[in-house]
Amino acid sequence: MGRIPLSYLTNRVFTLFLTVFVAATLIWIIPRLSPIDPIDVMLGRMAAGGGTIENSEAILQQLRESFGLDQPLIVQYFLYIVNSFTLDFGLSTASFPTPVSSMIGYALPWTLGLMFISLIITFVIGNLLGALMVWEHTPRLWKVAIPAAMVFTSIPPILSGLLLMYVFSTQLRWLPLSGPYGLNVEPGWTFAFINSVLYHGFLPAMSIVVVTFGFWALGMRGLMITVQGEDYTTLAKAKGLKPRYILYRYMIRNAILPQITAFALKIGLLVAGQVLVERIFAYPGMGKLLYDAILTQDYPVIQGVSFVIILMTAIAVFLVDLIYPLIDPRIRHGG
Amino acid sequence: MTVLDLRNVSIDFPTSKGVVHAVTDVSLSVGKGRRVGFIGESGSGKTTTALSAMRMLASPGFVAGGEILLNSLEKPNLLDLSDDDMRQVRLSRISYIPQGAMNSLNPVMRIAHQIWDGIVAHEGALPQGDLQSRSDAALAGVGLDPEVVGDLYPHELSGGMKQRVCIAIGVCLNPDLIIADEPTSALDVITQRHVMQTLRDVQSEIGAGLILIGHDMGLMAQSVDEIAVLKKGQLVEFGPVRQIIERPEHPYTKELISSVPLVGGKSFLEPAGEETATGFRSENGEPLLELRQVSKHYGAVTALHPMNFTLDGEVPKIISIVGQSGSGKSTLGSLMLGFNAPSTGEVRFKGRDINRQSGAEALSFRKEVQAVFQDPYACFNPFYRVNHALKYPFERFGLSEGPDHTQTAMVEACRAVGLAPETVLGRYPHQLSGGQRQRLIVARALMLSPKLLIADEPVSMVDASLRATILKNIHDLKDRHGISILYITHDLATAFHVSDYVMVLYKGHIVEAGPPKDVIGDPEHAYTQLLIASIPWPDLDRDWGSSKDARQGLEALDRLDGHETIMRGNIPGFELVQG
Numbered sequence: 001m002g003r004i005p006l007s008y009l010t011n012r013v014f015t016l017f018l019t020v021f022v023a024a025t026l027i028w029i030i031p032r033l034s035p036i037d038p039i040d041v042m043l044g045r046m047a048a049g050g051g052t053i054e055n056s057e058a059i060l061q062q063l064r065e066s067f068g069l070d071q072p073l074i075v076q077y078f079l080y081i082v083n084s085f086t087l088d089f090g091l092s093t094a095s096f097p098t099p100v101s102s103m104i105g106y107a108l109p110w111t112l113g114l115m116f117i118s119l120i121i122t123f124v125i126g127n128l129l130g131a132l133m134v135w136e137h138t139p140r141l142w143k144v145a146i147p148a149a150m151v152f153t154s155i156p157p158i159l160s161g162l163l164l165m166y167v168f169s170t171q172l173r174w175l176p177l178s179g180p181y182g183l184n185v186e187p188g189w190t191f192a193f194i195n196s197v198l199y200h201g202f203l204p205a206m207s208i209v210v211v212t213f214g215f216w217a218l219g220m221r222g223l224m225i226t227v228q229g230e231d232y233t234t235l236a237k238a239k240g241l242k243p244r245y246i247l248y249r250y251m252i253r254n255a256i257l258p259q260i261t262a263f264a265l266k267i268g269l270l271v272a273g274q275v276l277v278e279r280i281f282a283y284p285g286m287g288k289l290l291y292d293a294i295l296t297q298d299y300p301v302i303q304g305v306s307f308v309i310i311l312m313t314a315i316a317v318f319l320v321d322l323i324y325p326l327i328d329p330r331i332r333h334g335g
Numbered sequence: 336m337t338v339l340d341l342r343n344v345s346i347d348f349p350t351s352k353g354v355v356h357a358v359t360d361v362s363l364s365v366g367k368g369r370r371v372g373f374i375g376e377s378g379s380g381k382t383t384t385a386l387s388a389m390r391m392l393a394s395p396g397f398v399a400g401g402e403i404l405l406n407s408l409e410k411p412n413l414l415d416l417s418d419d420d421m422r423q424v425r426l427s428r429i430s431y432i433p434q435g436a437m438n439s440l441n442p443v444m445r446i447a448h449q450i451w452d453g454i455v456a457h458e459g460a461l462p463q464g465d466l467q468s469r470s471d472a473a474l475a476g477v478g479l480d481p482e483v484v485g486d487l488y489p490h491e492l493s494g495g496m497k498q499r500v501c502i503a504i505g506v507c508l509n510p511d512l513i514i515a516d517e518p519t520s521a522l523d524v525i526t527q528r529h530v531m532q533t534l535r536d537v538q539s540e541i542g543a544g545l546i547l548i549g550h551d552m553g554l555m556a557q558s559v560d561e562i563a564v565l566k567k568g569q570l571v572e573f574g575p576v577r578q579i580i581e582r583p584e585h586p587y588t589k590e591l592i593s594s595v596p597l598v599g600g601k602s603f604l605e606p607a608g609e610e611t612a613t614g615f616r617s618e619n620g621e622p623l624l625e626l627r628q629v630s631k632h633y634g635a636v637t638a639l640h641p642m643n644f645t646l647d648g649e650v651p652k653i654i655s656i657v658g659q660s661g662s663g664k665s666t667l668g669s670l671m672l673g674f675n676a677p678s679t680g681e682v683r684f685k686g687r688d689i690n691r692q693s694g695a696e697a698l699s700f701r702k703e704v705q706a707v708f709q710d711p712y713a714c715f716n717p718f719y720r721v722n723h724a725l726k727y728p729f730e731r732f733g734l735s736e737g738p739d740h741t742q743t744a745m746v747e748a749c750r751a752v753g754l755a756p757e758t759v760l761g762r763y764p765h766q767l768s769g770g771q772r773q774r775l776i777v778a779r780a781l782m783l784s785p786k787l788l789i790a791d792e793p794v795s796m797v798d799a800s801l802r803a804t805i806l807k808n809i810h811d812l813k814d815r816h817g818i819s820i821l822y823i824t825h826d827l828a829t830a831f832h833v834s835d836y837v838m839v840l841y842k843g844h845i846v847e848a849g850p851p852k853d854v855i856g857d858p859e860h861a862y863t864q865l866l867i868a869s870i871p872w873p874d875l876d877r878d879w880g881s882s883k884d885a886r887q888g889l890e891a892l893d894r895l896d897g898h899e900t901i902m903r904g905n906i907p908g909f910e911l912v913q914g
Contacts, residue, residue: 232440234433235504238431239425240424240457241453243422249441249444253443329488330443
C-alpha cells in the first residue's frame, strides 16, 4: 500500500487516454462504412413532413456544412477527436438542431441514478445470497429458497418488468406504472420531487435487480466454495472465532475481490442502460436515447452515447486499478 | 494426569456407496506436557482422529462411537458440548496448527490482527494496548520480531515464518493441548528443524500436551515421547518412542521405520542387475548435455550464478542437485528443459544451443529430454483418463505403429514402473493414489525412450513408504534403459543412495560437489554440514541439536559467501568446471 508511485499513475492515465482514443476512432469509422447518408435521411424526413422542398440543393449544402461533412475526411476525423474529448458531439440529426451533449446531459443522470442504485442493490444482495448458499451455518430454508429464486435470472428483464407492473401497479396499485417522476411535481432539489423520483424508480430498479442478482450470486457461490476450502478458513474455525465473523472477515472478504473487478466493468456498461427496461417504463435514460437514435439513424447521438459508455468504463477500470491495493494487500502498484 | 482421553472412538463417513469407517475403535491418552506422535500414511485416519477432538471433521464425517474426554472441563466429554461451548474450547483449550503453512493465514489481514481476533473471540473486546502486548509476546515467543512481523501481511513472510506465526496463534491462550498437523511438511530440512524445535520449546514452556501428526518416522523419533501408529483407521501400535523405534512389533511399524532412507544406511535399491543398457552414442563427439557459463537473473535478483558442466551420457549417470528452497535448483531444472532462457551462457544438448533450435530439432529435443515434476496431482488433466497422458505424446512423436502398438507400449511402460496395467489404465486421475500417478508420470516419460530425464523433487509429495519404490523406478531407468538423470531434490538421504554425483546448491552457487559418499557422507562445506545435521534420524541416540543450534546454523549461513566450490572428486562422464 502506501502512496501511489507517479510513474504508475502516469502509465495508467496514458492507458486510459489511449483506450478512449482507440475506441473513439472505431466509433467514428464504423458508421462511415455504412452506405446510408444521414443528410439524405434527414431530407427524407423533412420531405415526408412538408411535401415539396424548394432550394433542396442549397439546404443540403447548408446541412452538410453545419455537420462539417463538406470537409475532407481527415479534417472531419481530427475535429471529431478534438470535439469528443471536450464532450462536444455535434448536433442531433433526428432532433435537429439540439446539441447531442445536452441530450446526453439530460438522459445521463436518469440512467446513472437508476442503474447505479440498482447495480449496488444487486451487487449487495447477489453477493450476500451467493455467500449464504455456501456458508455452513445458513438456515436450511434459505439454502432451498436461494437457488429457487435463481429462476428469476432466466426471465428476460422485459418480462419481469411487465410482471412487476402487473402486480404492483395494475393490481395492487402501490407503485406508479411509468415515467421518471409524477406529473404533480416540479423538477428541482425539493423533497417532493426526490420523493417522487424514488417512488417512480422503485419498480424499474426492482425489475433489474430480480433478473441480475443471479449473476452475482452464482459468481460469488463459486468463489466462496474455493475460499471455504482454503486453509485459512479451517484455521479461523480452529481459532474458535464466531461463525459470523468468519463469514465476513475471512470468507466474504477474500471471495469478493474478483467480484469488485466485475463491478467496475459493469459500471461502464450500465450507462448504456437496460434499453428495454427504460423503454417499457418510459424512463428517459441513456438506453432510451440510444434506442431512439438507432431507430432514426441519428449518428451523432449514437456516437456520443457510445463515447460516454467507453469513457465511463475506462474511468471505472482506472479507479479500480488505483484502489485495488487498498482492498488486497498482495497487489502493489508496480513502477 | 492425562489431558485428553480417546475411548473407543470410531468415525464414519456416510457416502452414496455406503458407510466408510475412517477410524475404528481408537483408544489412547495424551498426558500433561507429553508429546504424542500420530503416524501413518495418507488415508490412515491420523488427521481425522485428531480433528475429532476439535469437532472439526470434514462433512459428512461424524463420531459414530466412543468418548472424547478433555479432562480440564467440568463435563469432560467434548461430544456433549453445544456448538458455542465447543467454539470456546477451540484455541483456549485445544489449539490446532495446520498443515498448509503457506495458506493458513488470511491474506488480507495483518499478522497481529490474526492473533487478536482469536483472543477477542474468547476473552471479549480488550483494550488495544493489552492486545498489542499479548500479540507481541506470542510472536516473540516463537522467535519473530513483533515490531516488524505484526504489521506485515502473510505474503510478506517466508514459509517458515508463517508456520511460526501459526504456532504463536496456537499457544497464545495457553491451551491444554496442541494438535500440530504435519506442521513442517512444506518446509526444507533446515527450516523444519528450526520450526519443530520452536514448537517443542513453547509447548514445554506452557506445559501443554501435544499431538504431532506426520508420516516421517525420523521427525517423530526426534520430536515426541510416545508414538501411535495408525493404519486404515486402526491403532496398530502405541507406546513410548524408544520401544516403537527400537523394538517395533507390528509389521506395518517395521515397514514405516525401514522405509526411511538413511545417509550411509542400507540401500533401498536392489543391486544393479546384469542388463546394463547402453547410453547415448554421440555421433559428432558432442556431449549429451553441456552448460556453458549459464546464469539466470530475475530483475536484480540472481537466481543462478554462472555454471559450467558437461554430461557426456555415454555411460548413463544420475546427477543430484540438492539444496533448500530458493537455492536455485528448480531454476536450473527449467533452464535445462528449455522452459526458461538463461540470462547468460548456453545450454547445449547434443552440441546445439537449445534456445536456438530449428522446429524439427526442438521437437526431437522435447522427445529426448523428459521431465518428472513434484506434484503428481497437478500433472494430469482431470478431464481425461490417464491413458490420454500416456498415449498422446507417444502418438504425436510418431512412435506409434497403430493402436495395438500404443496399447502394448502403455502396458509395458506400466509394468516397467511396477504398476499392474489393468488397475491403472482406463481410469481417471482422481481415482488413483498420488504414488500411482507419480509412477505413471515416470511411465509416460519412459514410453518416449528419452536420453535425459529431469526429475524435479519427484517424491517430495508422496508418502514416505512409497518414495523408495518410485526412486527405484527412476534408478531402473538408468540401468535398464540407459537414460541419464538429473535428480533435483532437498532430500540428501535419497540423493546419497541413487546418485553417482552430487552438487550442493546454495543461493545460486554450487558450494560442494563430488561423489555422494564424500559430499553427503563426509561433508566439508558449512552449508552441507548444516543440511546433514538438520536431517531428523529415526535414531534416538543421535542428537538433533537444540533450537539454539538451529538458529545459529541459520545465522551462520547468512554470513557465508560460497563463491568457491569445494571439489570432492570426479567421476567419469561428468565434469564440473569451477565457475
